[in-house]
Amino acid sequence: MRIGIAKRSLAEAAGMLERIAPAKASQPVLGQLLVEAREKTLRLRASSGELDLELRPAAEVEGEGAVLVPAVLFSQLVRALPGEYAELRTVPEGLELEGGSFRTRLAVADAEAFPAFPEPGGTPVKLPGEVLARAIGRVRYAAAHEEYRAIFRGIQLELRSDRLRAVATDGFRLAVFDAPGVSGPDLKPVIPARAADELVRVLKEADGEVALYPDASRVVAVGPRFRMALSLMEGSFPDYERVIPAQFALEATVDAEALRQAIERVRVVADRQSQRVDLAFGEGRVELAAEGEYGSGREELPLELSGETPMVVAYNAQYLIDALKGLKGAAHLRLSGPTSPSLLTGEEEPGYLAVVVPLRV
Amino acid sequence: MRIGIAKRSLAEAAGMLERIAPAKASQPVLGQLLVEAREKTLRLRASSGELDLELRPAAEVEGEGAVLVPAVLFSQLVRALPGEYAELRTVPEGLELEGGSFRTRLAVADAEAFPAFPEPGGTPVKLPGEVLARAIGRVRYAAAHEEYRAIFRGIQLELRSDRLRAVATDGFRLAVFDAPGVSGPDLKPVIPARAADELVRVLKEADGEVALYPDASRVVAVGPRFRMALSLMEGSFPDYERVIPAQFALEATVDAEALRQAIERVRVVADRQSQRVDLAFGEGRVELAAEGEYGSGREELPLELSGETPMVVAYNAQYLIDALKGLKGAAHLRLSGPTSPSLLTGEEEPGYLAVVVPLRV
Incomplete structure (x- = not known):
């Protein structure tokens, strides 16, 4: 495969994905970034095990292929590239990255080892990405830090027939945000606040509509140039309405x-x-x-x-x-x-x- | 005493002094800030034991007096003040700080306990503050970090008949900066690089000439609105010229x-x-x-x-x-x-x- 891409787009995507790939991963494969060319589209993917993110930045793509490269190193290299334009090429020895007069060759790992992206299923709830970002962003502060009971570290997204509601509470305070005009299947997935932060980051870069596919174990968010799968938190969210x-x-x-x-x-x-x-x-x-x-x-x-x-x-x-x-x-x-x-x-x-x-x- | 002062001046001075006062001081008095009104002048002073700094920001001063307040807390309070103008007053219960509609009263400690400022002696070397700041700033990077022999963590200021020279080295690299047009008594005091950083910070805020009074155990720098005493490092600086x-x-x-x-x-x-x-x-x-x-x-x-x-x-x-x-x-x-x-x-x-x-x- 051979990929031509604006340096800025590649750097933005790599920076976002680097945040997902855990620095000290329990499984080494999770510290990697998947670089994949398929159907004339560049797909970059990282996974924390709980959170999977795939970005599809605009690029010129020739051929197909998929390799794994160290996520943090790749992101550093891309940020450091001179010029406006970057080229990625698979060569027998690995992945070549070129920008201006600078060229680097990275050792790669086998893409087969990377976890598959959880496929979304069912009927999605569609809403403007900025509404979802705003709802989460507005209540985020009230979610608890590490020291509290796990469920308090989540954000509940309530999908109802007439609105989306985001709720967070740590037991001492509560924040609620209602976005009207959204209709959902009456589900209340609870997503980890930290994963929600990453979703907000992605949504802020993405324009347009996002489709949410909630099921029993996760929510998959699909936007024009990304998809993100967030594992749900276990346990029941506090009955906050009575407070x-x-x-x-x-x-x-x-x-x-x-x-x-x-x-x-x-x-x-x-x-x-x-x-x-x-x-x-x-x-x-x-x-x-x-x-x-x-x-x-x-x-x-x-x-x-x-x-x-x-x-x-x-x-x-x-x-x-x-x-x-x-x-x-x-x-x-x-x-x-x-x-x-x-x-x-x-x-x-x-x-x-x-x-x-x-x-x- | 009663002091009226522009909030910005007070906040700048308190911020600079807060850096000197060690957060976890071996002697509690070193975590304090001396607030002193004398000869119609406000003097604010902090000491790390090795480094003493006195600032004299422009202020309207009535009466005399001296108290100690916690340096970090005082600086936080001043930064948080509303409005452009701050007032300080000693009252029987402590020190009152007022700005806009906000008023606070701080418990104070006895100023007698604070170490005296080391008096400068001898003939000074005078030079523009910006020249000294530039000389130190230009070589600072080459001084060593913690893990090296102590003297490598110093900056040598060479006062010669025709120039000031600043030198730093960690044994693997060396940086030298010569400022011509300065005449000195042929002395080579070595000051700790971290103390030198604070001197550079102060010099950047101060306009005009600075007088250096070097003696066997310290250098005292005196500027229009400050004085700083820096203890010298012990040991002999490497014979760098041969490398x-x-x-x-x-x-x-x-x-x-x-x-x-x-x-x-x-x-x-x-x-x-x-x-x-x-x-x-x-x-x-x-x-x-x-x-x-x-x-x-x-x-x-x-x-x-x-x-x-x-x-x-x-x-x-x-x-x-x-x-x-x-x-x-x-x-x-x-x-x-x-x-x-x-x-x-x-x-x-x-x-x-x-x-x-x-x-x-």
Whole structure:
């Protein structure tokens, strides 16, 4: 095979795939990149075992063939290429990569050893790629880190008859994003948040529609120039709807960015462990206060209030900051009380809601 | 005391000082920042024990006083301040910091505990700060990392009657930069490269002349709004002049950036341990070649040659890249043979020379 391709396209694809191929793979074949020419199309593929990604960047392709090359090294080489244009050629000794006056020859491994791409089946749900990327991106922060129960490290995609919903929660906070106008078969696959990050990365590069094929063990996403198979997480996702509060004692409207920045400041002196920041609501203002080992800090913000005042609620500062991040304009903070969950929504972002559980005082 | 200051100036100063104050100090007082108002001047000071820095940012100062605050926390708080203007005040409970609607109060420690700034003595050498920064910055790369003999981790500043010279070497390569027009007392203090980095940082923010006061145990640098005391390294600096080659078998003239970029590419496939890249000089060109576990790479560059060809010399790619970095236009590479040191100079950078010892073939 012989492939001519814009260096930038090849570098972008190799960079994306390099992220999937595990640096220290349990099976050496997973550290490899599959370079395949078939049906006049270049296919580049990597697999982490849990996550498979195939990219088909625009290229001129002659002949057919498939080889494995080390993913990280290949990506480094492509990035370093001079000029605008790259050529790939299989030769008896391996794979040749050429750009400008630079030429390299890589030892290759047998492509047969590479895991097959999981074939999608059933009826797909189709939606604009940017809607899917936005839904995942909007709730991602609320998924848990390593130390929590596995299912909390997932993002639930709810495919319903009237919408797509993305949900993430770590048990202390919850984020939900609804994208209307999408119709699905009433399934709720839970995908690992880290795999979802890679899907978002791919979607941001790809224009157009994406088709999701969910089945019992995975979701396959198929776009114009890529396909990605994400293994589902096992276990049942928490019954989150019951923690979304419906009755409120106090409702505040405040500029989202101003509130976030004020919390960022006050939390610098907060207790390092708890990250506790107190919000004292009263008479057209909220006073933020924190106190830690080295001192104390406070700041006042004007806001619109209706309901029971005064009320003091303590939050983990990071949770509020995460929930507010990306919101512009007016945010509505609805409190059900100092110890029960608070609801946060943004006026300019319909579809998004966040729940933050206050700290026990 | 009561201090009014532009937030940006305070944040810059605190950021610089935070770098000096060790995060995990052997003596807790070294993690502190001294905030002092004296003679209508704000003085901010940090010490690592080996390196003392005092900054005097422009400020409005009322009263006198001195307190210690945690350096990292103070810097974080200042960075987070809203608005353009900050106010510092001592109050009975500590130090108050205010900006916009944000106010914080920090617990303070007794300023008496802070080490005194080493007083400079003797006759100083005066030179433009940018010349000193440039001299150090130009040779810094050749100083050794942790694993080498201590003295190789230093930069020698040679103060002579007709010039300042900065020198660094790790035993495998050498960098020298001469700044003419500076006259000194014929001293050769060796300062730790890491301390020198901090001096360069400070000099880049400070305009104007800097006075160096070298003595037996330290160099004190005094600028318009700062002073810094750097402890000298012990031991004798290598007799580097004898490794600078004076006779050459081959002389090549090549575009510095083109050569560096070509080496960067070829080295991607080089042996990871040795980083070996072969340069084969012949007939108006050099061919760069490397070979490693995963494959091989080569690239050809045109150049002007005079002397014995063909000649093949093997280098550690990183050493050549470092030596070439920052050079623009034509570079002269003078070879004394395949196993003896090579000399590199840049046409547009008089004063700079680098020596790289080839790898044993």
